[in-house]
Amino acid sequence: MGADLFGSLAESTCAALVVSSTSWPLLSTPDAVYFPLIVTSVGIIASFVCVQFAHIKMSVEAKLRTQLILSSVLMTAMLVPTIYMLPESLEISFNPSMPVYHTSRWECYGCIMLGLWSGLLIGLSTEYYTSHSYGPTRELARACLYDAATNVIKGLALGYMSNIIPIICLAVTVLLTFNWAAMYGVALAAIGMLGCLPVCLTIDGYGPISDNAGGIAEMCNLDKSVRVHTDALDAAGNTTAAVGKGFAIGSACLVALALFGAFVTRISDHDPDAYIVNILEPFTFAGLLVGSMLPYAFSALTMSAVGTAAEEMIVEIREQVPHIKAKEEGYPNHERCIAISTTASLKKMIAPGAIVILSPLLIGLFFGYRSVSGLLAGTIVSGIQIAFSASNTGGAWDNAKKYVEAGLLMRPSDMQKEGVEAYVKKGDREHAAAVVGDTVGDPLKDTSGPSINILIKLSAITSLVFGGFIAQYGGVIAGAIPQVPVV
Numbered sequence: 001m002g003a004d005l006f007g008s009l010a011e012s013t014c015a016a017l018v019v020s021s022t023s024w025p026l027l028s029t030p031d032a033v034y035f036p037l038i039v040t041s042v043g044i045i046a047s048f049v050c051v052q053f054a055h056i057k058m059s060v061e062a063k064l065r066t067q068l069i070l071s072s073v074l075m076t077a078m079l080v081p082t083i084y085m086l087p088e089s090l091e092i093s094f095n096p097s098m099p100v101y102h103t104s105r106w107e108c109y110g111c112i113m114l115g116l117w118s119g120l121l122i123g124l125s126t127e128y129y130t131s132h133s134y135g136p137t138r139e140l141a142r143a144c145l146y147d148a149a150t151n152v153i154k155g156l157a158l159g160y161m162s163n164i165i166p167i168i169c170l171a172v173t174v175l176l177t178f179n180w181a182a183m184y185g186v187a188l189a190a191i192g193m194l195g196c197l198p199v200c201l202t203i204d205g206y207g208p209i210s211d212n213a214g215g216i217a218e219m220c221n222l223d224k225s226v227r228v229h230t231d232a233l234d235a236a237g238n239t240t241a242a243v244g245k246g247f248a249i250g251s252a253c254l255v256a257l258a259l260f261g262a263f264v265t266r267i268s269d270h271d272p273d274a275y276i277v278n279i280l281e282p283f284t285f286a287g288l289l290v291g292s293m294l295p296y297a298f299s300a301l302t303m304s305a306v307g308t309a310a311e312e313m314i315v316e317i318r319e320q321v322p323h324i325k326a327k328e329e330g331y332p333n334h335e336r337c338i339a340i341s342t343t344a345s346l347k348k349m350i351a352p353g354a355i356v357i358l359s360p361l362l363i364g365l366f367f368g369y370r371s372v373s374g375l376l377a378g379t380i381v382s383g384i385q386i387a388f389s390a391s392n393t394g395g396a397w398d399n400a401k402k403y404v405e406a407g408l409l410m411r412p413s414d415m416q417k418e419g420v421e422a423y424v425k426k427g428d429r430e431h432a433a434a435v436v437g438d439t440v441g442d443p444l445k446d447t448s449g450p451s452i453n454i455l456i457k458l459s460a461i462t463s464l465v466f467g468g469f470i471a472q473y474g475g476v477i478a479g480a481i482p483q484v485p486v487v
Contacts, residue, residue, distance in 0.1 A: 394445025
């Protein structure tokens with residue numbers, strides 16, 4: 001847990017350090033180049049202060065939300081003295097054909113604040129769409145009164161709708177930060193979004209901890225009241241996990257864009273026109289189309305891997321059930337079930353991993369760096385949409401099921417017939433519909449959604465690492481085709 005968040009922080013820091021090389025005032029000012037590391041250090045201190053607020057008497061969701069807000073407020077204030085380690089003007093030169101960005105200290109501070117508060121808004125909007133304390137997930141639970149199909153349809157719609165606020169936040173952040181400090185500003189925004197990393201990790205890790213606690217309680221045959229309490233904690237955990245994924249996805253977008261800028265900066269050593277990414281140029285547009293397709297192919301492979309492993313697991317369980325009922329020695333055989341999961345997780349991830357690593361290399365080798373630029377742009381734009389919707393849909397489906405299992409879903413008056421209870425309980429047809437939605441949502445929120453972050457960032461990193469090779473030796477096919485001149 002938290003690998004994507006740690007990765008985003010490290011990559012955004014590296015991107016800021018790489019892009020900072022275009023600013024001589026920044027490099028010549030003592031210790032100013034380490035400013036991104038100072039931002040992270042301040043965030044750690046602010047987060048440790050907010051740990052004490054875990055003892056206040058609130059619900060779990062409210063407590064974690066309060067910690068997230070307070071850590072953002074503290075970091076906002078604590079960063080003010082640190083900006084004076086920067087030169088008065090950074091003079092950032094991202095594109096030699098464009099004017100130099102005369103970035104001030106306070107504009108750098110604004111970049112960090114945009115990332116910090118955009119991340120908070122993304123987290124709060126994710127909580128709204130995935131928590132059964134609010135309307136969207138409760139509406140999803142009410143859809144279970146009619147059929148599993150309506151639950152699935154409304155769940156998909158909820159995920160698509162949940163994209164709006166995060167995407168607008170990211171668009172505004174990119175627009176303003178790039179206008180203030182070019183790619184250095186975008187990298188600072190990514191660092192700001194993950195500034196309160198300890199709190200983000202707490203929120204991200206709470207979900208699986210509470211989920212596993214419920215599983216242990218059930219396997220140990222503890223009293224049913226224990227499972228009731230762990231289900232309530234797990235419901236809060238589903239929401240907090242979705243909030244953590246929101247931070248990871250939003251930061252992945254900014255990190256990938258900053259790494260994209262670092263890739264273009266590196267390519268410009270071989271071709272000064274590399275800064276011009278013209279989507280009307282055919283090789284760039286072709287790369288854009290392929291890049292937009294990659295998150296879908298990646299999601300298809302990861303989801304089918306979950307489905308195949310589930311099929312193998314069901315077959316194994318069906319074979320063991322008669323032996324378990326007969327109380328034969330050695331049953332249930334947990335080791336065989338664990339082996340199925342472990343083997344599938346290793347074998348089925350080879351193809352998705354190959355897509356991430358090989359796509360930029362092959363596209364660059366055969367079609368040149370312009371196609372790689374299009375590939376990265378398409379992967380970022382398409383990937384974050386799928387990641388947000390998949391994570392939020394899965395979290396909402398899970399919490400809709402928890403809402404039904406808690407006995408909170410009331411049948412409308414026209415469905416309250418004689419002999420039928422007003423509230424839905426476990427085992428009812430409506431509960432089965434909620435379970436269907438949760439089953440569909442698990443690979444979305446636990447596999448495909450979070451892993452797309454890796455696709456976005458690792459594709460950009462691979463392109464950056466092999467940028468010199470792509471610029472010098474790439475374009476085997478593109479070289480044989482007349483190029484459209486870039487105006």
